[in-house]
Amino acid sequence: MQINTLSEFLTQAGTEFRLYDLGRRLQPLNHDDFAAIEANQRPYPWPLQRHAWLAVCYWQQQHKAQPYVWFLKLPLDERGLFNNGAIKHFLAALVEQLGQDVTAELTDEQQQRLAQTPFTFQPTQDKLAAFHARLGLDLTLPPSVFFQGVRDYIQAPEQHDWQQLGLQGLADVTARLQQDNALSQPLADRLLELPQPVQDALLTQCEHQPLPSVVIERLLGAITTELERQQPNQERIAQLLRATAGSPTSGERQQKIATLLALAPSQPLMLSLAARLWQDLTDETLLLNYLEQLAEHHGELFNGLFAELVSLPALRPLILGNLHNTALSARLKNALGSLFSGTS
Structure with a gap:
């Protein structure tokens, strides 16, 4: 055969x-x-x-x-x-x-x-760790030998040395948050107070796993807190939003994205939306807002990000259906015209 x-x-x-x-x-x-x-x-x-x-x-x-x-x-x-x-x-x-x-x-x-x-x-190492964590969970296999150390650390960070934590243990914990209520609440309470290297690793792992609502609310709330600073850290905002990417689209997250797009969005945000959170752009209003802001503030990224977004089957018909939308701004029309004429 x-x-x-x-x-x-x-x-x-x-x-x-x-x-x-x-x-x-x-x-x-x-x-x-x-x-x-x-x-x-x-x-x-x-x-x-x-x-x-x-x-x-x-x-x-x-x-x-x-x-x-x-x-x-x-x-x-x-x-x-x-x-x-x-x-x-x-x-x-x-x-x-x-x-x-x-x-x-x-x-x-x-x-x-x-x-x-x-x-x-x-x-990459972070995706490999996330993959092995999800695979073990899906096949009902025990987590790695690093899991318990990370679990103990999350429960009582002051009693453990974070430098002894293993990446696979961090991934295993993140993959199990949605089904482990005894772990999700302490992590939500302490996540953004942990040493920066631990935070960064956990937030990266969160991008690949569905999260419980208590963790998502904490992350979206932290974006609001960051926006209230005199000089918001745009990399941090993008990192926090990206950490929710493995969870289904929600009205709360889409509203947060709409708010961020209205505030002269940063390059890290625009890249994060295309790379991790494209599913939220299936909302046509958000999608058009994204493209408008991309053309307005980040023209140098327009061609590359447009090509990636239009390749996604969930977005392609929405994008193509709006190419001749008369309500588009002049700047977006010009960006699209340059794209399809091969000029820049």
Whole structure:
């Protein structure tokens, strides 16, 4: 039987598998959606730089505690559909190295050859930690050995040395906040009082996980506090907002974004919205406001960020449907005109 898709390959090999997107932020991708994407029935939902950045985790049922993982960077065409030629190329390389047994032990030389294909990538350390934390949770596996140390630290920071904390433990704690009420409240109470390196690591991990409402409220409240300062720290505001990105869109967050866009938005904010919080821009009013502010204050970023946003299937029809909107400002019309005429 000819095998043309990753799903077919993994199924024929007798494995179970899970898929996660690691492009803009960590997101699970369910089997039905992936099958439709592989069949070119729908575009990839979260493209980044015209690629799908996938973590493919698979295991034999009797060895669930020892899953295998591939990190794949798969090219997409101009419509956001999988490049089938690239998929077949990668599958051919897999078969060459693994045969039909995807759980076979690879020699160092085989691993290096597979890693040298143009379809693999190495995630950043923060995304890798977030991924392993979510995977362990989804497969009901125990957290890492660093988890308890971070949990103890959150409960009583003054009794522990933060420099002994492990990144994977911070990721494990963050991934479990939504289901651990005994941990989410103390973290919400103390998060923004912790040493800056711990805060930064936890806030970065929060970007990739759904958070309980008590933590989200604390983060959005901290943005308000920062805005009230004589000289608000724009990097800090973007960091706090970004930390809520792994949680579903809410009216409170969209209102906060609208407020920030009305205050001559900073470059860090504009980059964060495109990279992590694009789902909030599915609100057409926010989207148009974003594009107006981008053209008004950050023209040098306009072409690149517009290209990334219009590649997202959730935003593409909204953007294209407003290209000839007569209510657009002259500056935005000029930015769009320059973009499509190839001038700057």
